[in-house]
Amino acid sequence: MSCPPPAAARLALEAVTWGNGILHPVSLDLAPGRVLGVLGANGAGKSTLLRLIYRFHKPQAGRVLLDGQDIRAMPARRVAQRVAAVLQEQPTDFALTVVEIVALGRAPHRRALAGLSAQDLHIVDHALERLDLHDFAQRPFGTLSGGERQRVMVARALAQEPGLIVLDEPTNHLDIRHQLEVLRLVRGLGATVVASLHDLNLVHGFADDLLVLADGHPLAFGPVEAVLTPELIARAFRVVATPRASAGFDFALPTEAHFQATMPTIPQREKSS
Numbered sequence: 001m002s003c004p005p006p007a008a009a010r011l012a013l014e015a016v017t018w019g020n021g022i023l024h025p026v027s028l029d030l031a032p033g034r035v036l037g038v039l040g041a042n043g044a045g046k047s048t049l050l051r052l053i054y055r056f057h058k059p060q061a062g063r064v065l066l067d068g069q070d071i072r073a074m075p076a077r078r079v080a081q082r083v084a085a086v087l088q089e090q091p092t093d094f095a096l097t098v099v100e101i102v103a104l105g106r107a108p109h110r111r112a113l114a115g116l117s118a119q120d121l122h123i124v125d126h127a128l129e130r131l132d133l134h135d136f137a138q139r140p141f142g143t144l145s146g147g148e149r150q151r152v153m154v155a156r157a158l159a160q161e162p163g164l165i166v167l168d169e170p171t172n173h174l175d176i177r178h179q180l181e182v183l184r185l186v187r188g189l190g191a192t193v194v195a196s197l198h199d200l201n202l203v204h205g206f207a208d209d210l211l212v213l214a215d216g217h218p219l220a221f222g223p224v225e226a227v228l229t230p231e232l233i234a235r236a237f238r239v240v241a242t243p244r245a246s247a248g249f250d251f252a253l254p255t256e257a258h259f260q261a262t263m264p265t266i267p268q269r270e271k272s273s
């Protein structure tokens with residue numbers, strides 16, 4: 001039995017803002033199946049934007065549209081059927097086994113108090129297999145390493161069969177092989193993806209589009225090759241980025257003279273009242 005891929009969702013942000021200047025208006029339209037990387041320095045607003053997309057935060061202004069519908073007007077259960085989130089915060093119920101955590105991904109699709117169907121069990125099993133977690137299935141979640149836990153959270157999102165998957169730093173805790181594997185797996189799901197990432201050299205081959213935030217402002221949105229330039233990296237991260245001969249960049253801190261001469265200023269976030 002193979003799992004049919006979920007219907008990918010269309011995601012649109014219409015001038016969405018949050019928190020009295022923490023996130024300034026962001027607008028974008030993501031076609032079904034596109035993979036968006038969200039970049040920005042610490043505190044730039046990436047997690048805040050992601051929280052708006054998975055309906056945790058209510059926008060101060062603007063709208064988040066899922067397949068053309070305002071997610072705030074959709075029942076929470078319907079959103080949970082369509083949107084999965086893999087977050088930096090992980091479940092604290094460390095006594096649950098890996099298979100029990102992954103099975104939680106089926107909750108939005110089950111009737112209240114109904115047990116897991118044969119189809120649910122198959123989907124959970126498939127998710128464990130794709131994340132190479134079969135050997136861990138009966139282990140309590142709390143006994144896993146950080147990287148193993150992260151793979152469990154991705155497996156839970158897979159079991160949810162979402163049309164949109166939102167990932168907040170999904171490569172956190174993962175060794176380089178698992179980073180590459182998880183990104184390839186997520187990209188291959190067929191779902192629309194929004195993922196915040198810190199490693200600029202991982203976006204090539206993973207993301208189709210990039211949104212770059214700086215101090216709560218959207219600096220750029222568009223295809224990776226068009227957006228990820230040394231100039232943009234300097235503005236967003238205040239580092240010197242030197243393109244490598246093959247692909248990607250080397251990074252260095254600017255000297256004071258270089259900084260004064262070339263580093264553009266970005267608007268400072270207005271303080272919340």
Ligand SMILES: Nc1ncnc2c1ncn2[C@@H]1O[C@H](COP(=O)(O)OP(=O)(O)OP(=O)(O)O)[C@@H](O)[C@H]1O
Pocket residue numbers: 022040041042043044045046047048049
């Ligand atoms: N609930 C909140 N109340 C007050 N300030 C907040 C709240 N949530 C986020 N912030 C602030 O908003 C800014 C953006 O936070 P956010 O977590 O979105 O950044 P980020 O880009 O995800 O950062 P990082 O890369 O460090 O995870 C930060 O300065 C943060 O302290």
